[in-house]
Amino acid sequence: MKEESYRLLEYVVEHGLEGTLTALETNKGIPIVLVKEDPHTLTTILCIDGIARRITKRFTRTTVHKAIYELIDEIESMISQPIEELRISQKVSFENCIEERGEEKPKRKKRETPRLPSIDEYKRIEIPQKHVIPLLYLGDRKYLSLILELGIIDIIESLSSSPIIIENNQVTPYKIRDMRAVYNVLSLFKLDRFNNSNPFSTISLNRKFLTFFTALYNDVEVLGQTSISMLQRNLKLVKHRVKMFSASKKGNLHTEEVEILNNKNSLERNDIRVGLFLRSNDGNTVQIGDINLGELHEKNVFTVNEYIYSSLYMMEDDDYLFFDNILMKLLNTYIAKSNYSKLTRDIIERETNINYSIPIVMRTMANRIELANPILYWYSKEILNSDEICINCPIIEYVNKFNEFLNNYVRLGYFRSVFL
Numbered sequence: 166m167k168e169e170s171y172r173l174l175e176y177v178v179e180h181g182l183e184g185t186l187t188a189l190e191t192n193k194g195i196p197i198v199l200v201k202e203d204p205h206t207l208t209t210i211l212c213i214d215g216i217a218r219r220i221t222k223r224f225t226r227t228t229v230h231k232a233i234y235e236l237i238d239e240i241e242s243m244i245s246q247p248i249e250e251l252r253i254s255q256k257v258s259f260e261n262c263i264e265e266r267g268e269e270k271p272k273r274k275k276r277e278t279p280r281l282p283s284i285d286e287y288k289r290i291e292i293p294q295k296h297v298i299p300l301l302y303l304g305d306r307k308y309l310s311l312i313l314e315l316g317i318i319d320i321i322e323s324l325s326s327s328p329i330i331i332e333n334n335q336v337t338p339y340k341i342r343d344m345r346a347v348y349n350v351l352s353l354f355k356l357d358r359f360n361n362s363n364p365f366s367t368i369s370l371n372r373k374f375l376t377f378f379t380a381l382y383n384d385v386e387v388l389g390q391t392s393i394s395m396l397q398r399n400l401k402l403v404k405h406r407v408k409m410f411s412a413s414k415k416g417n418l419h420t421e422e423v424e425i426l427n428n429k430n431s432l433e434r435n436d437i438r439v440g441l442f443l444r445s446n447d448g449n450t451v452q453i454g455d456i457n458l459g460e461l462h463e464k465n466v467f468t469v470n471e472y473i474y475s476s477l478y479m480m481e482d483d484d485y486l487f488f489d490n491i492l493m494k495l496l497n498t499y500i501a502k503s504n505y506s507k508l509t510r511d512i513i514e515r516e517t518n519i520n521y522s523i524p525i526v527m528r529t530m531a532n533r534i535e536l537a538n539p540i541l542y543w544y545s546k547e548i549l550n551s552d553e554i555c556i557n558c559p560i561i562e563y564v565n566k567f568n569e570f571l572n573n574y575v576r577l578g579y580f581r582s583v584f585l
Contacts (some may be wrong), residue, residue, distance in 0.1 A: 345577035
């Protein structure tokens, strides 16, 4: 019976708008008001012995199921009886119910305009050990770099373009043992199509902003050579027209034609490639590298399925059908028509068994899916040398902070649509 109550509360969490009040009652006629205060906060109000009692649960995408079950348990404890059934009521009266702290009826707080969180606070976190992968030389011994523990892109000084470990101001080489784990982290960096940025991978250089992102692309046409000023250099590059794929929180997948700049005079048409891109605030998108995802999938080094799931982590959705829908649309519109169409069957088979084929999947329940942050997967695999994702290890502190910032940005409208 608790499962039916769970499904009703889950429906309200998923489909209710902010500020929505839902009148409920138990099978014993006890009235309950359910308030969805924001996308990640649920409050219940019960009238117990003439006193309005409140229970508030805050949750994330990965803890919502636990929060709902805890809420049911706490309601049962408060009313001193099991809940056999929760049902929607047409009317709930609290006229003779007073607020627990006094006799005034509760007043709704005036909603404050949300402020954009400062990612600089997160980037300034001091960590005892950093694993750093340089991505692009910027000049003056500075590299655009991936810092794996924090899942950010930043500028790091180094004497070498090879991966390094920074610990106690000492630098030692970092020999990557498992590129699959690194590829999963790189997949996180999606370009928000409405804001044309990503807070976790945007840097400021010479009073200009540059955003690093990864995206699938399909070469369409070489448009000719051009020159741009970037990184305090005049660069002669080749302009390409490519197709990229935009995914939205509604589960839509669209093909977009985008102009990029790279140093390739020929086309790489119909491959399955993930580009490493830099977008400047003047609108130029420069390719600084790529990953042959089709080839890696064939060799079981890193699969299309893994890339999609790690990429969509930023959208904070826990509905398995959301992931499956986008993957299947990508399969039909792109992969099945590519040079790697033979992978179609393998991708579908992997999709039917995600608990084993997607390493960041923690667990599934009905159509719900709980994903580990790819940073946590990298740490477990690369540092702890474990196939099990750790749930109580030193990096949890940073991962929780990352998820907190991500959650704040999503609430402010970020990552509603990204280049996949």
